[in-house]
Amino acid sequence: MGLFAELRDSVSRVTASLFADDSEPKRIGIYGPPNAGKTTLANRIARDWTGDAVGPESHIPHETRRARRKEDVEIERNGKTVNIDIVDTPGVTTKVDYSEFLDHDMEKDEAVRRSREATEGVAEAMHWLREDVDGVIYVLDATEDPFTQVNTMLIGIIESRELPVLILANKTDLDDANIQRVSNAFPQHETIPLSALEGENMDEVYEKIAKYFG
Template sequence: MNFLVRARQRVSKFLNAFFRRKRSRIGIYGPPNAGKTTLANRIVRDWTGDAVGPVSEIPHETRRARRKEDITITGTNGNSVIIDIVDTPGVTTKIDYNEFLEYGLEKEEAIKRAREATEGVAEAMHWLRDDIDGVIYMLDSTQDPFMQVNIMMIGIIESRKLPVIIVANKIDLPDATPQRIRSAFPQHPVIPISGMEGSNVEQLYEKMTEMFG
């Protein structure tokens, strides 16, 4: 465990012990393979040294919401927020077991995964309706942000009046165009990052302390 992680753990314990502030439950939502679990793992690892779950190139690897509690994030200005991170399954309008066959899975396993992923999406939507205090909405900045599922999800989040940060992920890729995401959703803050490499995550942490505190 590196020095920065140990230092952040000490800060987290200090703040939890002395301030006992209300936790905010923050859901990481977005379409499949946008990088939600990669970001969740980075947040948890940066501030606690732990992780949330495995990542995979196979869509819908996360088929159930996974939560990590009591994470204290501190910005450079000294603001802090205590959150539970909820890593949710990729939200989509249709899950076809043939998607999994393309990755070499047997038909029985593909059908099982498609069923679990469908149930996971329903669970994620239930969380959004009843148990989420704020949202990080993840988008792959190499993809078209105007997909139907994104418009639908942002509309649902807005209807619930939840604070939302839109993350334009994968800026390390040569065809990334985070400005398209800014143009698609100008009403919300958009933070371009590389969840894989960690580029610009400090700006995301700063915005989280502003929005979710």
């Protein structure tokens, strides 16, 4: 009976995939290190196409401690329409230290609580990446060195899952932004410069979203 049950389940999965509704929105995860501007970008996209925000923005690290989803964002560029769900994920890092929050005038108890929540958020972000997203927008702060263990690991996971990925060099409005350094870090992928805060170069970002995720 076990063998027949496995066979039946296998046939069911194949049948479901054959008749899956292609009109279902694709889940696009916004990934990157803490404070790269992921929520700022998610809010920019959501406001431009739906009028609503995804979540609060903050200069405090790990402000996004749970994945937040904005559904049915319809983007149209050059006659092509793509329907996506935006998943704004917590910044991924190898360590969350409560002392980071103390630097922002928090009491120790609050800092410890937030660091614990941020650590759980990292685990949730990794779960989404391994199981539940159909593509990735990878946001990097163009003023920071992109050659990090976390960035290399995440890009490796994205590539192992063969997910379409768009790398964005964010914060080009800052004087010390270095777009070429981001491009050199992952030359196998196209890098698009932008300022999510100022809305600079968002037209190209939308064109690439329609191209990569449509």
